[in-house]
Amino acid sequence: MFVTTGTLDVPGAALHYQVCGTGPMLLISQSGEGDADRSHDLVARLADSYAVVTYDRRGLSRSRLVDPTRGVTMDEHADDVHRLLAALTDEPALMLGCSLGAVIGLHAALAHPEQLRTLVAHEPVAPGLLPDELRARHELELAELQDLYARAGLGATLPAIARTLGIDPTGADREDSHGPSSTISPPQHWPRCSTSGCRRPPVVTTATPPTRAPTHDGSGRRSIPSTDRWAPVGDLTGASALTRNECARCPSVPGVTAPSSADVLVAGPASWNRIVHLDALPDPTPHTVFARGAYDTVGGTSAGKALNLASLGRGVVLRTVLGDDDEGARVRGVLADAGVRVLAEPSPDGRTESHLNLMDAGGGRLSVYLRAPGEVPAAGPGWDATLAAVDAAAAVVVDLAAHSAPVLVAAAERGRDVWVDLHDYDGTTEFHRPWADAGTHVFLSSDRLPDHRSFMAERLDAGARLVVCTHGARGATALTADGFVDVPAEPVDDVLDTNGAGDGFFAGFLDAHLRGADLAEALAAAAAHAARVVRSPGLAPAG
Structure with a gap:
């Protein structure tokens, strides 16, 4: 030649x-x-x-x-x-x-x-050539790669590009290889699939x-x-064909890193916490108490929701703030093991949020913030990836945190339904107000609301389509345009850990809602999943 x-x-x-x-x-x-x-x-x-x-x-x-x-x-x-x-x-x-x-x-x-x-x-x-439902997914994929390159350089980005393209860099790739489809074994250090959490690379065919x-x-x-x-x-602007490899263990997932329209975006806190179990929460006087047990684990309400949604089989993208410390690596590892994909903005001081949670035998909790993340700018490749996730998600959940406030604004401006969890809101605290005002689907507890029904009606009148108020072991109340519905909690005799119960209730409801359940069915699913959570040692049941 x-x-x-x-x-x-x-x-x-x-x-x-x-x-x-x-x-x-x-x-x-x-x-x-x-x-x-x-x-x-x-x-x-x-x-x-x-x-x-x-x-x-x-x-x-x-x-x-x-x-x-x-x-x-x-x-x-x-x-x-x-x-x-x-x-x-x-x-x-x-x-x-x-x-x-x-x-x-x-x-x-x-x-x-x-x-x-x-x-x-x-x-x-060229994601701009794709239909709307696919464009946002691929724009997010590209934005994530740009963000990784900006943060970690070319060496860290090349393996991510290879995973995105379905390439095993250790395998031969010749243009005259037209044999049968095959899966190439991964290197020992191959990262986990960011959609499923498994350790196999994409299938190369x-x-x-x-x-x-x-x-x-x-x-x-x-x-x-x-x-x-x-x-x-022949039509020079129409000649485009994008093919996607799938994870070797997850053939039903549309791509290894690209989110699908079935994914839920959760924006808010993820932390590394120490949980200490006591017979009773300490009185505010100097004294000594003995713990019944203690352990370190992932925490944060958004991590809890993401883990519970993943345990229900739901695809999840978690947008949060993490440090480059050991605690941040542990949080990432737990989320990856569960199949949660993480969009992590870097913590301004390099440290991951951390709490000390004191738990009594009845499920009461005193949470001490050891480290809290600062605000992060709503700009750059990470923010672009977040906006693409907002557009692509089947549901957008925005939790209480200063760093998630821009996501709340962006989701509302883009016309998305916004699911919010006000936790133990008292109806007056100013920090909660933007979430209360923006939420189309509002969850909260009645712990600090003397008249929860009046507050729920107020939110419905302000434009919310669903308001759910939980009462712990006494069940929950829901309000829609059709009126109030009260449901009991599912009885649980063998409570192991109440951490994550509220997030589990929220996730159970949202998952059922996305599957087409009516209000009564979604409330029942929420109660059932919350019961599974309190029988489990972590924020979410193991399976």
Whole structure:
């Protein structure tokens, strides 16, 4: 196979390119890591029928930048395609773009449509071309990668990119590998699947190219086979086909990192707490007491809701604030084990929120804040990821925390229903007021409300569609436009730990609601799940 190489000077760079074969010109623009040599096996199959042009994008491999310190724009990449084709042919060319190369091809087609006769845009990283229900998912995926790169650098980001694309970096990946689908064993350090919590990588598959010839569908657009599916080409703005690998153990989950419309977004606190069990809460006088037991565990009302929703089989994205300390790593580990995906903004002081919870035999609790997170800015890639999650989620839950207040505002502005938990609100505390005002679905307890029914009616009159007030062992009261409903608590004789009972009730109700249950059914499901929680040693039942 005879290959001609050359260098083309373009503004700001010198492009290395290769030409092989004879026939109509076909330019191949490879994926992010791919230079001209990346297409060697593909070129060998095409050189008998086409003059195949491959090249190193500016700044990659042999294509040198005049100023390596400045970035490269998509417009420059597209202009390079224009100049390369102009230097090599006077006729409209064919172009195959893969991944990033497909995006470059789309930009080049829009800027210089006269130069391209046909563009095959294979798996473009272009969520803007997707339907609304898919776009938000993929925008979130990209925003998460940008956020990780900004926080941790390229070394930490590359494995995440590989997981997102379904690539095992330890395995061979050749273009002439068209054998049966196979799963490649992961390295020992492979991270957990962020959707399910399992430790296996995505399935990597290869598919035998279809042998059918190009067809016409009568619309004037020509369809050609591309890997294992058909994609429209010829219409330069419509040629897009995104394929997603799934987690090896989670075939029902649409992608390893992308949230689906079945996910619930929970925004609010996650912490690492010490739980101390006492016979009775201490009196406010100097004295000594002996604990019945103590342990460290994940805490925070939002972590509790996320863990309970996950235990019910619900996909969950938790937006919170965590430090880069050991406690933050422990919180992340517990959530990952449960299959909760975390969007963690970095704690301003690098430390994770922490409480000391003193528990008495009857379930009473005294919570001492040891560390509380500061506010985080509503800006940057992490915030972009949060907004994408707000748009994509089946339900948006915003808990009480200074760092979740911007999520509350954004969800309301974007027209989303907002589920809030006011806990033991007394009806007057100013901090709670934004959540009380924004909530379309409001939960709280009656512990500090002398007249909970009046408050519930007030919230309904203000625009809430559902208000639920819990009374501990005395059950709960719900209010909708149809009126009040009182339900008893499910009797529990073997209470082990009441931490997380309220979050469990909330999660049980929300899960049933999303499954289409009516009010009475959702309340019954909430009570049943709360009973399972108090029989368990953690914030959520094990299964």
